[in-house]
Amino acid sequence: MSEANKDIGILKEIAELLNEGTDTKDVLSGVLKRLLQVTGLQTGWIFLMDETGAHQLAAAEALPPALANNENQRMCQGGCWCVNKYNNKKLTKATNIMECKRIEDALEELAGETCGLTHHATVPLGAANERFGILNVGSPYKTHFKKEELALLEAVAYQIGTALKRIKLTQREQENALVTERNRLARDLHDSVNQLLFSLSLTARAGVEMTEQEEVKQTFGYIQDLAQEALGEMRALIWQLRPLGLENGVVSALRSYAEMLGLSIETDITGAASIPGTVEETLWRIGQEALANCKKHSQTTVAHLTFHTAKDEIVMSIKDDGCGFHYGENIEIPSLGLKNMKTRTEALNGQFHLKSKPGSGTEIEIRIPF
Structure with missing residues (x-):
């Protein structure tokens, strides 16, 4: 078989593998393994890079012990010549790197x-x-x-890039489908369960007014209180499923949500930029959780929202002047809600900061690059 036909066969096989999967790490791991097999090369790894230049080891195959020790720690930390060249936008095609800095460092450190x-x-x-x-x-x-080897690697890399773009678009479509389904569910809850609870509340109120028996009045009054409480919970659930007003921006939605909870919210907004949908959705969910915590735990009815947008970062802070609690950076985050905020933030490569002291209120600050 000629070299040209062999290369075409390799590209065809790689393309088939890339078209099969939708999970990024599984796809990259499988393709890397097969690429090494068909080319006769032994070792390989793939770094995915974000907008800040930080790298993530997405796949690795047959790394020598010096690089694989401590769960590939040397590959997950620090810089190297190839990463620097990529971040400086000087890496535009397949290139021979004369030496591997990570290997050099490993040799120096034995x-x-x-x-x-x-x-x-x-x-x-x-x-x-x-x-x-x-x-x-x-x-x-x-x-x-x-x-010829570099040309083949370049063709494979383009195939991988195209597959990553396809996976990214697929994930975006899935997110849009999820939003659509949440909106449908919110409408159904509003049109059915919410209306039933409202009717139950009115019926119980009428029962209180119609009867003269004190025990019956108390029973109807209890039913009315339960219906009102359930209505409040249902409205909050509908808000979480379908944030009415988010089309006017996350700040407007958080103002409306605070009003629904019975909170007075003071806002300070600076900067202007178009925020990606995933970032806006994350800020909305975190803001909901923070305002709900303020309502439940702070023993105050006032919250402060600070929102600053720069060209490459957004900073959101929600603070109350309530009772606060003991917390320090070396203490584990005390509640599932706060842990969820941190997880949501870090999923977008952001930073989550929590400050609280008894008698001095609580503040959460979110920084997310985009």
């Missing part, structure tokens, strides 16, 4: 066996104008990649 790996080729992963990260491959004692 971190373990390197199995003869000293060099690797680096290829940027992208599709159209989008950049996703880098593919690195190498073999023991291989110090140079031929032009």
Whole structure:
């Protein structure tokens, strides 16, 4: 078989693998393993990069012990020449990297066996104008990649970039479908259960007014109180499913939500930028949880919302002047709601800060890059 036909066969096989999956890490792991098998190379790893330049080890195959020790810790931390070149936008095609800085550092620190790996080729992963990260491959004692090898790696990298874009679009479609379903469920709850509870409350109220027997009045009054409490819970649930007013921005939605909870909210808004939908949704969910906590636990009816938008970051702070509680940076976050806020923030590579002292209120601050 000619080299050209062999390369076409490899690209076809890689394309089939890429088209099968929808989970990013599973797809990258499978493709990397197969790529090494069909090319005869031994070691490889894929870094996914975010907008801030931070890298994430998304797949790795046959790393030498010096790089694989402590659950690939050396690969997950620090910088290197290929990452720096990618972040400086100087990596535009498949390139021979003369030496691997991570291997060099491991040798200097006597971190373990390197199995003869000293060099690797680096290829940027992208599709159209989008950049996703880098593919690195190498073999023991291989110090140079031929032009034909780099061309094949570049073609595979483009296939991987296209697949990553497809997965990203698929996930976005799934998120949109989820929002649509939540909106449908919210409408159904409003039109059915919410109306039934309202009718029950009116019926109980009428029962109180119609009867003269004190025990019956108390029973109807109890039913009315339960119906009103259930109505309040239902309205809050509908708000969580379908935030009416979010189309006017997250600040407007949080103002309305605070009003629904019976809170007075003071706002301070600075900056202006178009916020991505996923970021806005996250800020909305975190804001809901923070305002609900204020209502339930702070023993105050006033909250303060600060919202600052810059060109590459958004900062949101929600503070109350209530009772507060004991908390320090070395103490575990005390509630599931607060842990959920932190998890939502970090899922978007953001930073979550919590401050609270008895008698001094509570403040949460969210910083999310975009």
